[in-house]
Amino acid sequence: MSDQITEFLKTNYIPITSAAAVGIGLLMLRRYSSGGKCYSDATLNSKVVIVTGANTGIGKETALDLARRGAKVILACRNLEKGEDAAEEIRRKTGSRNVVVKTLDLASLASIRAFADSIIKSEPHLDILINNAGLFYFYSDSRRETSDGFEQVFGTNHLGPFLLTNLLLDLLKKSAPSRIVNVSSSGHAEANINFDDINSTESFEPVAAYCRSKLANILFTKELAERLKGTGVTCYSLHPGFVATDVFRSMPLLLKPLLNVILLLISKNCKDGAQTTIHCAVEESLANESGYYYCDCKQKKPSKAAQDMVAAKKLWKVSAEMVKLDIKQDSAVGIGFMMLRRYSAGGKCYSDATLNGKVVIVTGANTGIGKETALDLAKRGAKVILACRDLAKGEDAAQEIRTKTGNQNVVFKLLDLASLASIRAFADSIIKSEQHLDILINNAGLFVSDRYETSDGFELTFGTNHLGPFLLTNLLLDLLKKSAPSRIVNVSSTAHAGAKINFDDVNATKRFSTHVAYGQSKLANVLFTKELARRLKGTGVTCYSLHPGFVSTEVFRDLAIWARPILYVFLILISKNCKDGAQTSIHCAVEESLANESGYYYSDCKQKKPSAEALNVEDAKRLWKVSADLVKLDTKKD
Known part of the structure; x- marks a missing residue:
């Protein structure tokens, strides 16, 4: 029997060693692509956390982890049924009954304002806001608009989180030390902000639109950090890794087999993909850092365009005008009232x-x-x-x-x-x-x-x-x-x-x-x-x-x-x-x-x-x- 095995190995040496080499290579690639891990054992008892897009993917994994740490976790989702299912799953897995669902559609300014009003009325404090939700369109002719007339990718991925964060800023400041985490992507490195056609009315290409929205997330984070200096509120942007999530739900059917092969080879699972988000939300050593970009639970240098503070300030001004963020409405009376309430x-x-x-x-x-x-x-x-x-x-x-x-x-x-x-x-x-x-x-x-x-x-x-x-x-x-x-x-x-x-x-x-x-x-x-x-x-x-x-x-x-x-x-x-x-x-x-x-x-x-x-x-x-x-x-x- 041993002679037969020896003869088989000699005869098939090349294919066997080739297969082994491919297997080891794939294993190393998978291990590399799984990325960093959050090792913080911080607890979040009595803390309140909002995670947008938390009914699936890395948002749900993030919410699950923070619920295990003792936080009250609010799942902000546009699909109430899926949100309730996710909340029940998290409650069951963690034993925490303090996991709730609230409706939020980031493609609707009215929905964002209603959600923010609800949070301000119901929550005496807000300790962590995680802007996780996002979408990606694959069809070149798929330019769509939100109910407010914005190109949907830019509106949902940037303008929505921009407005939501600003509406909740007073509550976050009141709750300091508190954190804002914006989920971006390495795709930002392929983009520039086209201020002459920010709403993509003249030309639209889905990958470019997605990358531009992710660049906007980082520029928003940098300008936000500047504005929040001294308030005790810190903010972070991040690349979660290449993760198999519902962000690809609109991909053409013909391309999905190819995507599945790529995902099998290099993608993270959702739990691995959530690690950098969790790291930015809870890691104690980041308490004095703000405005930086992270990947695999480490601070990384973003693209040159993502470090352009002139563009960051201009984007803030343009975004505020688009969502009708009226800073002047906080008049002397309003500011006085806010200070009295605080x-x-x-x-x-x-x-x-x-x-x-x-x-x-x-x-x-x-x-x-x-x-x-x-x-x-x-x-x-x-x-x-x-x-x-x-x-x-x-x-x-x-x-x-x-x-x-x-x-x-x-x-x-x-x-x-x-x-x-x-x-x-x-x-x-x-x-x-x-x-x-x-x-x-x-x-x-x-x-x-x-x-x-x-x-x-x-x-x-x-x-x-x-x-x-x-x-x-x-x-x-x-x-x-x-x-x-x-x-x-x-x-x-x-x-x-x-x-x-x-x-x-x-x-x-x-x-x-x-x-x-x-x-x-x-x-x-x-x-x-x-x-x-x-x-x-x-x-x-x-x-x-x-x-x-x-x-x-x-x-x-x-x-x-x-x-x-x-x-x-x-x-x-x-x-x-x-x-x-x-x-x-x-x-x-x-x-x-x-x-x-x-x-x-x-x-x-x-x-x-x-x-x-x-x-x-x-x-x-x-x-x-x-x-x-x-x-x-x-x-x-x-």
Whole structure:
């Protein structure tokens, strides 16, 4: 048998070695063409990412990778059905439920503006924008126009991303550090921008049109980087490699067999093709680079035409005119409004602390900043107990948070802070069911237009906003001490600054004013926190009070009808959304650098000095004694 094999090898030596050489050559060619790989292990928890054209090809692979890193990924696609299928596939593969689809047709300025408006309204921040979508026509007689009259390749591949990026720039600046990634092509090297016939009305050749649009992507990126210097927003253009994607969907049938042979020999698969996009989106070492061109996860030098800054500036001006990007519409009023909104959005919690194995209670967590706080802490892995007085809303909120986070350890327990009996029953339940309690967030509060009383005879605002949290915290102190290091977070308000504690009529039986009552209750939160910190020194339990910002929440649900229109005007001008409003609560709950701080007051995720009345140690001690007497706090028994 061995002699036969030897004879066969001798007889067929040349064809065998030739086949082996071809095979090795093809293998090396495939390995070379697969390109670089993104090795960054950066996580994107709580980040928001948009990927255009993400229903297929490298866009879908990019979205899949970023979803695995923990980002909320928005698939921006013109085909809603394919987009939903892609989103479901990504959710299934990653376990992330935070993958959504929004309709976007880059060949329609109206669609782009509608999409951008939707994002600005729904997302408090945008961390990464990936302009990935593109198309390529093969027929020489295939010049087509968008609904706005632009040559379709240039309109879709350049003008669409140009307008989309500009419309989202304010949100990206607000979210800095943030990134913009523009997917170009090595085909740019074969092109020049024909400013005399930029819309290809006089002559059209499909390959030239495609290459010109890809050159435009790089010039746009370079000029964008110049304009964004100092803003914290960085931008990158790239060649993904020769990838078998739907960009070739319009190729003539006769040419597809030839294309398939070429693709087999030298093309990347979609996962390999997505690597440079992912690299530009997440690689930490690129944080201080902007405006450069990349290929195979490395910075490369683009063509000479792609480095022409005069052409880049001219292209920007021409593009802005074509898409009717009216910079002047940001008038003094508009700019002032934008700056006011940006200022009022406040600080952001950047801690990436995880809370696996921790137990957290958030009062008033069925709505508003309480729900956003609970949602964030659930994402960090905590067991979150929503303590609410409305059974139906509490259960709905818990289910919503479980769905959004995939954390099944989110539960609802009934708590009415206007009832001492309810507070004692809730505390007893927690002590019996929980082995430890790591974070208590006293978030619930109300603002009423008339004087009402709790079931125990206290003025409703003071009873709910201060006496309720005071009793609840004291009843849970032993469990918090046992669980040290642990934290107590009391949500106050800047309204405390205009208030004083009226010890002669703390229950407002002689005279009642809505604003006075609310301000007094919020001042009580700050004083309670200061005295609590003094009493807890050395126990490992730290406490914090805070102003969340002016937030449009249900705290104003009992406001007089006549006052609501006035309130709504203020809310439109200066209010935070609930997610922004929750940031300081989250910061005080998880920020590692606060571990050795206690008793301080915070706003916009920074320690701030409260009012002089809030620093009065004697008032803090007196308020504690009065409060303990009112709620019948038996320190020996409780």
